[in-house]
Amino acid sequence: MNRRLCLARRPAGKLSATDLVLIDEPVPVPGPxxxxxxxxxxxxxxxxxxxxxxxxxxxxxxxxxxxxxxTGLALGIVxxxxxxxxxxxxxxxxxxxYREFAVVGAGSQTIGGYGAPARIDNGDLPPQWFLxxxxxxxxxxxxxxxxxxxxxxxxxxxxxSAAGAVGALAAQLAALRGATxxxxxxxxxxxxxxxxxxxxxxxxxxxxxxxxxxxALAPTGxxxxxxxxxxxxxxxxxxxxxxxxRVALCGAVSGYDGTAAVGPPNLFTMVAKGLRxxxxxxxxxxxxxxxxRAEIAGHLAAGRLIHRESVFDGxxxxxxxxxxxxxxxxxxxxxxxxx
Amino acid sequence: MNRRLCLARRPAGKLSATDLVLIDEPVPVPGPxxxxxxxxxxxxxxxxxxxxxxxxxxxxxxxxxxxxxxTGLALGIVxxxxxxxxxxxxxxxxxxxYREFAVVGAGSQTIGGYGAPARIDNGDLPPQWFLxxxxxxxxxxxxxxxxxxxxxxxxxxxxxSAAGAVGALAAQLAALRGATxxxxxxxxxxxxxxxxxxxxxxxxxxxxxxxxxxxALAPTGxxxxxxxxxxxxxxxxxxxxxxxxRVALCGAVSGYDGTAAVGPPNLFTMVAKGLRxxxxxxxxxxxxxxxxRAEIAGHLAAGRLIHRESVFDGxxxxxxxxxxxxxxxxxxxxxxxxx
Numbered sequence: 001m002n003r004r005l006c007l008a009r010r011p012a013g014k015l016s017a018t019d020l021v022l023i024d025e026p027v028p029v030p031g032p033x034x035x036x037x038x039x040x041x042x043x044x045x046x047x048x049x050x051x052x053x054x055x056x057x058x059x060x061x062x063x064x065x066x067x068x069x070x071t072g073l074a075l076g077i078v079x080x081x082x083x084x085x086x087x088x089x090x091x092x093x094x095x096x097x098y099r100e101f102a103v104v105g106a107g108s109q110t111i112g113g114y115g116a117p118a119r120i121d122n123g124d125l126p127p128q129w130f131l132x133x134x135x136x137x138x139x140x141x142x143x144x145x146x147x148x149x150x151x152x153x154x155x156x157x158x159x160x161s162a163a164g165a166v167g168a169l170a171a172q173l174a175a176l177r178g179a180t181x182x183x184x185x186x187x188x189x190x191x192x193x194x195x196x197x198x199x200x201x202x203x204x205x206x207x208x209x210x211x212x213x214x215x216a217l218a219p220t221g222x223x224x225x226x227x228x229x230x231x232x233x234x235x236x237x238x239x240x241x242x243x244x245x246r247v248a249l250c251g252a253v254s255g256y257d258g259t260a261a262v263g264p265p266n267l268f269t270m271v272a273k274g275l276r277x278x279x280x281x282x283x284x285x286x287x288x289x290x291x292x293r294a295e296i297a298g299h300l301a302a303g304r305l306i307h308r309e310s311v312f313d314g315x316x317x318x319x320x321x322x323x324x325x326x327x328x329x330x331x332x333x334x335x336x337x338x339x
Numbered sequence: 340m341n342r343r344l345c346l347a348r349r350p351a352g353k354l355s356a357t358d359l360v361l362i363d364e365p366v367p368v369p370g371p372x373x374x375x376x377x378x379x380x381x382x383x384x385x386x387x388x389x390x391x392x393x394x395x396x397x398x399x400x401x402x403x404x405x406x407x408x409x410t411g412l413a414l415g416i417v418x419x420x421x422x423x424x425x426x427x428x429x430x431x432x433x434x435x436x437y438r439e440f441a442v443v444g445a446g447s448q449t450i451g452g453y454g455a456p457a458r459i460d461n462g463d464l465p466p467q468w469f470l471x472x473x474x475x476x477x478x479x480x481x482x483x484x485x486x487x488x489x490x491x492x493x494x495x496x497x498x499x500s501a502a503g504a505v506g507a508l509a510a511q512l513a514a515l516r517g518a519t520x521x522x523x524x525x526x527x528x529x530x531x532x533x534x535x536x537x538x539x540x541x542x543x544x545x546x547x548x549x550x551x552x553x554x555a556l557a558p559t560g561x562x563x564x565x566x567x568x569x570x571x572x573x574x575x576x577x578x579x580x581x582x583x584x585r586v587a588l589c590g591a592v593s594g595y596d597g598t599a600a601v602g603p604p605n606l607f608t609m610v611a612k613g614l615r616x617x618x619x620x621x622x623x624x625x626x627x628x629x630x631x632r633a634e635i636a637g638h639l640a641a642g643r644l645i646h647r648e649s650v651f652d653g654x655x656x657x658x659x660x661x662x663x664x665x666x667x668x669x670x671x672x673x674x675x676x677x678x
Contacts, residue, residue: 050607058578059611230607239397252607263602266396268389268569268591270618273398277616279609 002027004069004099005318011052013257015326019052020319023069027101030082034105035092035117037076042097043131044312044321044334045165048072049256070322072097073136075120075127085116091127092117093135100315100338125297132333133169133296133307139282140250141169142292145177147285148248148278149224153178156218158237161228162200163190165333166250170226171200172305173296179224182217184210184233186328193331198306205229210236221245229254235264241275249279253326308332341366343408343438344657350391352596354665358391359658362408366440369421373444374431374456376415381436382470383651383660383673384504387411388595409661411436412475414459414466424455430466431456432474439654439677464636471672472508472635472646478621479589480508481631484516486624487587487617488563492517495557497576500567501539502529504672505589509565510539511644512635518563521556523549523572525667532670537645544568549575560584568593574603580614588618592665647671 001024008021030036048071050056051064064070074097078090083105086092094117096102106116120130132138144166145151157174161167162183171183171194183200185191194202203213214222214236223245225237230252237247270277299305310330312321318336325334340363347360369375387410389395390403403409413436417429422444425431433456435441445455459469471477483505484490496513500506501522510522510533522539524530533541542552553561553575562584564576569591576586609616638644649669651660657675664673 057605057608057611059582059608234606243398249606249610251610255607262604263606265601267573267588267602268594268618269396269398270616271588271590271620272396273618274620274623275618277609279607279612279614281610281613284613 001025002099002101003315005315005322006069007052007064007066009066010054011257015049015052015257015323017319017323020070020322022315022319023067028103030080030103030105033083034103035078035083035086036080037074037092037094037096037102037104037117038079038339039074039076039097039100039102040337040339041075041128041131042315042318042321042336042338043073043136044318044325044330044336045072045136046251046253046256046326048098048322049253049326053256070098071095073131074098074102075131076102086119091120091122093120093130094118098318128309128333128335128337129300129307131335132165132309133300133305134293136282137165137333138169138296139285139289139292140166141173142295143280143282143285143288144170144226144248144250145174147288148280149226149246151177151179151224155223156180156182156221157224157226158182158184158214158218158222158240159226159228160184160205160233160237161251161253162194162202163331164228167226167228168194168198168308168332169296169305172198173299174226175200176299176304180218182214182222184213190331193308197308205233211239214240224248226250227252231255235266238264238266238269238275241269241273243273245273245275247275247277249277256326310334312336314338340364341438341440342654344654344661345408346391346403346405348405349393350596354388354391354596354662356658356662359409359661361654361658362406367442369419369442369444372422373442374417374422374425375419376413376431376433376435376441376443376456377418377678378413378415378436378439378441379676379678380414380467380470381657381660381675381677382412382475383657383664383669383675384411384475385590385592385595385665387437387661388592388665392595409437410434412470413437413441414470415441425458430459430461432459432469433457437657467648467672467674467676468639468646470674471504471648472639472644473632475621476504476672477508477635478624478628478631479505480512481634482619482621482624482627483509483565483587483589484513486627487619488565488585490516490518490563494562495519495521495560496563496565497521497523497553497557497561497579498565498567499523499544499572499576500590500592501533501541502670503567506565506567507533507537507645507647507671508635511537512638513565514539515638515643519557521553521561523552529667529670532647536647544572550578553579563587565589566591570594574605577603577605577608577614580608580612582612584612584614586614586616588616595665649673651675653677
């Protein structure tokens with residue numbers, strides 16, 4: 001059988017484990033041009049929370065209905081192939097996570113997909129890195145810094161959710177490129193992790209107030225903000241940005257549970273200070289995967305970049321992993337390991 | 340004596356004539372490096388409303404205190420000079436409007452200033468055009484389209500407040516550059532002006548709902564939005580923008596009276612659609628004044644660009660002019676003529 005993590009009911013506010021349910025189905029059968037993948041690693045990302053709401057933002061994937069399986073990035077081994085481009089045993093990444101088996105293919109209707117599964121040659125590297133620092137998280141951090149913020153060594157950058165999968169990479173990559181970096185996180189443990197292990201100037205966003213922490217760590221303001229949080233974080237960033245500052249809108253986890261559906265009240269400061277803000281998704285920048293992997297793999301190999309994983313074992317724990325990650329209980333890349 | 344329009348009391352909501360008062364002072368005396376200017380034309384712009392509130396946005400000029408004179412762009416004739424760079428009789432523009440006489444100079448503390456007064460050679464052209472299409476309004480429209488939106492002929496552009504000084508120029512310049520243009524305004528008369536005189540597809544933002552009008556005029560969405568209004572207009576634009584669309588934040592007149600101090604609730608669509616938004620002030624792009632003047636003067640001379648003025652005569656009517664402009668009662672460039 002194929003166990004899949006499905007939406008049981010729409011969460012009201014914070015996601016709870018009882019909003020999700022594992023549902024069995026027969027292992028699906030690939031059609032022509034498709035492959036059957038046995039998933040080995042599931043990427044547990046905050047953005048799936050968006051699709052558990054009644055409606056999704058304009059331009060986003062549609063909401064999931066109760067009973068439907070969650071989707072997300074995953075790695076797996078080709079178990080059966082009806083596409084000559086793939087062989088049994090190939091390691092591939094695709095977008096039908098949160099389940100044990102998936103049928104995917106260039107011709108199939110992969111929901112939320114980047115199209116055909118991508119063959120991964122992980123060499124000596126841990127395969128799950130291709131969901132993290134060498135995969136979507138790495139590309140998101142890289143694109144945000146290089147393409148969206150056009151970061152330079154002269155910049156002072158604030159990264160929110162800096163102990164998360166994307167944030168920790170963005171903060172470290174920015175520091176390695178010579179920028180002055182501040183990172184925020186939601187617990188003393190995460191702040192200690194950022195300071196002591198990653199070497200990033202860090203603060204807890206709960207206390208003192210964001211504006212106070214930003215002023216203390218960047219008394220003359222910031223040049224760039226890598227936003228993973230939205231809400232009050234974005235508001236504080238707009239206030240802290242120096243003239244001609246830039247914002248990369250990457251995520252807005254503070255609003256994913258529907259509690260923060262107002263924009264920053266100080267948006268007009270963008271006019272006053274000539275600020276720029278740009279939203280992005282890594283999937284629009286797949287052409288940068290190779291330079292991203294070259295840069296990040298080099299740092300990982302040299303020990304210059306720290307990568308932490310929070311791993312939950314078994315499809316039975318996929319829901320727990322998602323709830324934990326959304327509540328801020330995990331550090332670094334959150335993963336569910338299936339084999 | 341020198342009559343100056345001053346803040347009488349902070350307006351609560353919409354500005355009313357009784358919030359302003361004319362106060363006399365002796366004609367000021369220029370010091371070394373300064374000139375005395377007898378103002379001839381005052382530019383009546385919405386942004387001064389920002390400085391009448393208790394607080395101003397981060398990066399903006401400070402609030403005016405009750406009793407202080409308003410400031411704004413103005414044209415005048417040098418009446419007395421203590422700077423050899425200026426001669427009596429020179430036509431100059433500067434930022435100490437809303438008064439009959441002003442002392443300005445490179446070395447003086449001009450509040451909100453662009454620095455020294457700029458000598459204007461208006462040739463055969465009406466001098467007040469250098470406050471409008473060949474001055475700040477023209478530069479604002481030009482910069483918004485060319486620098487901020489990087490407008491192309493393939494774009495569908497929405498300009499809000501399109502019957503206003505900046506909006507009418509932006510809408511026409513964009514159309515002259517080959518773009519498809521929609522303009523919104525707040526009365527049937529203004530919509531008729533846009534449609535019949537400027538040849539711009541136009542709609543009244545009051546009715547039907549913004550989203551409905553946008554869908555009717557641009558069924559497949561817009562590529563770019565020139566924002567003079569903020570609030571619900573910006574929200575509607577974010578929804579209507581196609582992937583990779585752009586927003587130029589120029590003004591936010593809907594929020595200047597303090598009634599709309601929340602940001603767009605749908606900001607996350609910027610991530611979903613990869614949108615860009617950038618705030619700007621023309622004063623940061625003075626290096627583009629020459630190409631702007633060349634383009635706009637050419638269109639004006641050839642009759643391809645329509646320029647309308649709403650003129651109020653006498654410093655006694657400066658307050659009435661400002662109240663009328665902010666309430667949407669004027670069309671095109673609002674001016675107060677002093678001589």
